[in-house]
Amino acid sequence: MLRIHNQMSSFQELSEQVLFCDFDGPIVDVSERYYRTYKLGLSALQASYREDHGTDLPLQLLSKNQFWSMKRNRVADVEIALRSGVPSDLVESLLGQVQRIVNHPHLLQWDGLQLGADAAIRQLKARGIRLVIVTLRHPRQVQAFLQAHDLSQCIDEIFGASDINAAHLNRAEQKVALLERAITAQQSQGYQTSPTCMIGDTEADIIAGQQAGITTVAVTSGIRSQDYLTRYQPTEIVSNLLQAVQSHCMQQVVQAA
Ligand SMILES: [Mg+2]
Structure with missing residues (x-):
């Protein structure tokens, strides 16, 4: 402390x-920082998947309203990722990425x-x-x-x-x-x-x-x-x-x- x-x-x-x-x-x-972090996490995941597989993941980006309403109702981050089209075996990787970048100064400026x-x-x-x-x-x-x-x-x-x-x-x-x-x-x-x-x-x-x-x-x-x-x-x-x-x-x- x-x-x-x-x-x-x-x-x-x-x-x-x-x-x-x-x-x-x-x-x-x-809300804006958390939403931007989510979007950045998804694009990073897409980019690395494309590099590894030469094809895109069928991701579905939630709108800020959809995303924030889920957070406000405490829908688990795993569930939010799945509803965004992230395959279950890649969810942990997305959440790890989100955790790593959410406190980055470039994102903190959105508070x-x-x-x-x-x-x-x-x-x-x-x-x-x-x-x-x-x-x-x-x-x-x-x-x-x-x-x-x-x-x-x-x-x-x-x-x-x-x-x-x-x-x-x-x-x-x-x-x-x-x-x-x-x-x-x-x-x-x-x-x-x-x-x-x-x-x-x-x-x-x-x-x-x-x-x-x-x-x-x-x-x-x-x-x-x-x-x-x-x-x-x-x-x-x-x-x-x-x-x-x-x-x-x-x-x-x-x-x-
Ligand atoms: Mg609080």
Whole structure:
């Protein structure tokens, strides 16, 4: 686990109310990067097959909507590959290629800010909330994105994963451990973590929040559909970070601040 502390915030008054927020989904739209990675993986597979066999694979490229809707409903990557016409014996090779290139800087540049996320973050700061990001991304990637969008001064602390592949794999147990450490670290610095909540777009965020015993707000702007998120019974489900900030759960955090 890696942790980046924003020096600016060390001088602020303690006993601030803390809010925990995931990065991909509530703040970042990764759909274009993931789709381009999928397309690049397929073309690389096609090129090597052509070189080896002198003929083309009968691939069927999914549209971005089809692809993203499958990801949001948690259709397995193996299934997505099969539905794209990849022969079953070549699926592993495609998935390996996708894993290798998804964090390449040329693809990372396709990550975008979610609509209204900057306004939401600025609203939280204006209300004196301490904003802590808990993400399976590497903190360096998070910092680079925040700087590019002029938001780094709004984020007080980042708890990220040291493994560059962690975000793509999105393992719930990793998120649980990370949130636990983030909460403990805030408490030991004297910040208020009750009431607080965890905002995120996947089951990993909901499970992490639930295991930490805090309120969970799921957003549907990320890589999981509303139907899928409902099964995990978060405290609230809203469409994006801006709505999360205005949600009932958040009002309790804000009022305590
Ligand atoms: Mg996420």
